Amino acid sequence: MTEARRGAVEFRNVRKEFGAFTAIPSLDLSIAPGELVTLLGPSGCGKTTTLRMLAGLESPTSGRIEIGGQDVTRLPANRRDVSMVFQSYALFPHMSVAGNVAYGLEAGGLKGPEARAAAEKGLDLVGLGGLGDRLPAELSGGQQQRVAVARALVLEPQVLLLDEPLSNLDARLRRRVRTEIRDLQQRLGFTAVYVTHDQEEALAVSDRIVVMRDGEIAQIGTPRELYDAPASEFIADFIGEANVVDAEIVATSGGQAQVRLGGLLADMPARGLLAGPARVALRSNALRVGAMTGGGLDGAVATSAFLGDHVEYEIDSALGRIFVIDDESDQPLAPGTPVTLTLKPRGAALIP
Amino acid sequence: MTSQDNRRLDLTLAAGLIALVLMPWYRIRHGFFGFDWLADLTTKRDLWPALVQAVTGRWQLWPILALGALAIFLRLTRAPGASRGRALALTGAAGLVWMVVEGLSIGLRGWNWGLLETTFGAVGGQPAFGAGALILGAIFTLMIAFGQAERGALKGDAFVLGSIALLIALVATFVFYPILSMFTGAFQDFDGSFTTEGVARNIIDPKIWSLSCLTGGYCGVAWRTFFLAICTAAGTTTLGLAFALVATRTAFPFKKSLRLLTVLPIITPPFVVGLALTMMLGRSGVVTQWIEALTGFELGRWLYGLTGIWIAQMLSFTPISFLILIGVVDGVSPSMEEASQTLRSDRWRTFRKVSLPLMAPGLANAFLIGFIESMADFGNPLVLGGSGGVLSTEIFFAVVGAQNDPARAAVLATVLLIFTLSAFLAQRFWLAGRNFATVTGKGDGGRHAMLPARVAAPVIGIVLFWGAFTIAVYALILFGGFVRVWGLDHSLTFEHYQRAFGVALDGGLRWTGVAWNSFWTTMRIALLAAPLTAAVGLLTAWLIVRQRFPGRAIFEFALMMSFAIPGTVIGISYIMAFNLPPVQMTGTAAILIACFVFRNMPVGVRGGVAAMAQLDGSLDEASLTLGAGSGRTMRRVILPLMRPAILAALVYSFVRAITSISAVIFLVSAKYNMATAYIVGLVENGEYGIAIAYSSVLIVVMITVIGGFQLLVGERQMRRREHKLKEAAA
Secondary structure, X not given: OOHHHOOOEEEEEEEEEEOOEEEEEXXXXXXXXXXXXXXXXXXXXXHHHHHHHHHOOOOOOEEEEEEOOEXXXXXXXXXXXXXXXXXXXXXXXXXXHXXXXXXXXXXXXXXXXXXXXXXXXXXXXXXXXXXXXXXXHHOOHXXXXXXXXXXXXXXXXXXXXXXXXOOOOOHHHHHHHHHHXXXXXXXXXXXXXXXXXXXXXXXHHOOEEEEEEOOEEEEEEOHHHHHHOOOOHHHHHHOOOEEEEXXXXXXXXXXXXXXXXXXXXXXXEOOOOOOEEEEEEEEHHHEEEEEOOOOOEEEEEEEEEEOOOOEEEEEEEOOEEEXXXXXXXXXXXXXXXXXXXXXXXXXXXXXX | OHHHHHHHHHHHXXXXXXXXXXXXXXXXXXXXXXXXXXXXXXXXXXXXXXXXHHHOOOHHHHHHHHHHHHHHHHHHHOOOOHHHHHHHHHHHHHHHHHHHHHHHHEEOOEEOOHHHHHHXXXXXXXXXXXXXXXXXXXXXXXXXXXXXXXXXXXXXXXXXXXXXXXXXXXXXXXXHXXXXXXXXXXXXXXXXXXXXXXXXXXXXXXXHHOEHHHHOOOEOHHHHHHHHHHHHHHHHHHHHHHHHHHHHHOOOOOHHHHHHHHHXXXXXXXXXXXXXXXXXXXXXXXXXXXXXXXXXXXOOOOOOOHHHXXXXXXXXHHHHHHHHHHHXXXXXOHHHHHHHHHOOOOHHHHHHHHHHHHHHHHHHHXXXXXXXXXXXXXXXXXXXXXXXXXXXXXXHHHHHOOOOOHHHHHHHHHHHHHHHHHHHHHHHHHOOOOOOOOOOOOOOOOOXXXXXXXXXXXXXXXXXXXXXXXXXXXXXXXXXXXXXXXXXXXXXXOHHHHHHHOEEOOOOOEEOOOOHHHHHHHHHHHHHHHHHHHHHHHHHHHHXXXXXXXXXXXXXXXHHHHOOOOHHHHHHHXXXXXXXXXXXXXXXXXXXXXXXXXXXXHHHHHHHHHHHHOOOHHHHHHXXXXXXXXXXXXXXXXXXXXXXXXXXXXXXXXXXXXXXXXXXXXXXXXXXXXXXXXXXXXXXXXOHHHHHHHHHHHHHHHHHHHHHHHHHHHHHHHHHHHHHHHHHHO
């Protein structure tokens, strides 16, 4: 194994069946060393199964998995150079925090005092130095989560696996901890595979996002690519709650397309499409709601809800009912009010 | 990975080689661990290891040597991997199959079946498997497991595969092989040849199947047992429900002490209740004498027979039913009852239309368990049966008494087995999914409705009467040991205790009492059996809950089914299976331990499964991803978290080993006599005083053990809380 390959992950034609049910028909995926890749998708899409196969907790029915250039397909979990942060944290309740962190080191042959010292270092890393003697039950949820991360990290694995690590935290803590995880990853430079069903979380932490659906990869790309150029209606809907509507490409030139959306004309990247009918993803926060003036997409407010810093509308238009997040006006319009929608720059994307 | 595969295999093969080349292949009569056989090694042929046996003419061992050599050849020439794995697994399987075939075919005096003799010609006989053979059998089993591990089965986890393979081999040997032997035993003549004569004679025997009691005659033993079981089940369910209702839904002041009742059947050797009943209501019983003196009416022997057994079983098994029905009664969601009350129903209507129907499946469950308990009961019928026994005692007398008719015992045992297994299957399939009890773990607001007055009064009455009766019976047990001659001379004495448990101090401590011998044997065997039972039971529970291997459901089902096999059937089947080669164990301590382990294991499994279900599966997985193997995970994570379940399994199997009688009575020997069997012997000789004194000592010992266990568990929890408090203060 060359040092350059350390931390690389390779799925080759991996298939997983549970009895008669095929969870993953055929998966090919490469992850570069030092990359943080998120597996994103609705529940049942196969993202957790993929992660568990990488951890060695499930065996693929066929195919090949490599970590750091080495075939690990038949290697049991305890002999793979990966470690995992569990959704429930899975801290051993009968061991102290330090005992939990030292556990993997001792399994690896480190003797008691050395393992303790290393565990203490690991706890310092996540800002929990000095709490080693507590039992997990005596820590807060956020602290427990960090113990779980420390326990996985002290083993210096090639790849760190995180299975929905934030789902048991409240919203505010979630934002802080995800930043901490991203910082640690950038600082220490390990490869990480991160499973979540929360698109905001995925956009926030990832180098690349793998969106999965029914066991297949729907799209791989950087957060920007996924957001700006969704490969399908599913992606457009899943990333950033877009309205997918019928449109017509009037003309294309130099990679740009002029698109007619009801009464609205807009320019956007052509993405290789030619003139004719097409589908367009309209970001809900990229539409401006204005008084009836013409020159936009005309419609009427169906429902409105005031949510503090923004107003959510559903607007009936010629293109169907459209969901809009308006963070400019602070006075919600009453249902029935006629309005015109106009498009902010980069607010829409053609779907190939 | 590969180096580990090889190291594991090297150790296994080395052990196999030792078993073949150095260990005596056949059983040594005076025990392997005595090592006095070493002196005779040169003269006695049966002491030689397999290699020498094979060279000197025992050709049946050639295939075993060849397969052993093949395994070593595979190790040396092939790299670890799927193809070697398959070859190893096949070699191991072939080795096991051949050992079973040759072991069963060739007995002490040559071929076991005449057909084989005429086909292959005569062959020299062979003794039972000994140390070498047993080790090699385990090695072949492990070879199957390790072969599968190399093929990548169950993620290549050799520890899990090895445990599964050994467990299946053990359960096959100690549960299914004996039952099969019993069936085949029914079809064998004295010389081992096949005959249907015994079965045909017994299966139509009117003594078993006659229904003439319907027309005023005497019914067959099968029907009487069935009738008794129905009566006992109905009675214990009714009484159990009454107790459960009083304990949970009345303002009865002594609810806590009612729950103590549930401990009684665990600590009471099964025949003790019968014994106490004879002392109370028998011909010279206190109550009998009192009534006769008062009325001048001759009561006679009414207690001996089904009536007496029924009363004794009601006393013995009502607490079990009580224990089940407390859960059922508590499990009915209070919000159902409150809903009913808000829908204009009074308490009586709510009880009749809502509570009772919701409890119905639970009641049926208690009924079926009462039925199985009554069928399997051996101790009470033995003491109270008189001339009209039940199936379990008839089985006993068929082999122990003068008739010595194994075919009859086998037929009776089969009938008993069919009854209990039917009840078990009904409980498992018919009742499964019909449980309305709503135990969700979430707090279900509301309070249970109190019993309506018109139900509460009679129910409390019944409970008071039965509670008083139970207390009287147990008081009698404790008191009876101090009375000189029961029914004749009621002066107080320590004589019985002195005869049973006397010690002399002349020149060192001497255990002069007659009970000491069996008492120490019992303690030793129970102490050996308890950890084994707990280990095997919890390991099995772990495999069932945490590992997904093919056939898991069947494995679990078969284990649970073995719990429905009455002890008498186990006893008779062990005798039939382990009295002759290939596995000969009768008269040893090992057979008693094996019997306890595999008879009590299902309870350990059930407790372990329940405890394991509360442990999040990601704990195991976390340990694995942190680099610990299955063995380490088990030792460092699972076992510490399961400590209460382990202690419970230990105590339960210890106590059960002391109190059980039904299977034990077939398996005891002069050298290894158990307390219960010894007491039954005393009862048969009419020595009630010592018998009852010995019984009370056993009960006190068990109360001490259980009480100590409760203290231990309670203390643990307290320490935890104290720790928390200190933490909070700091």
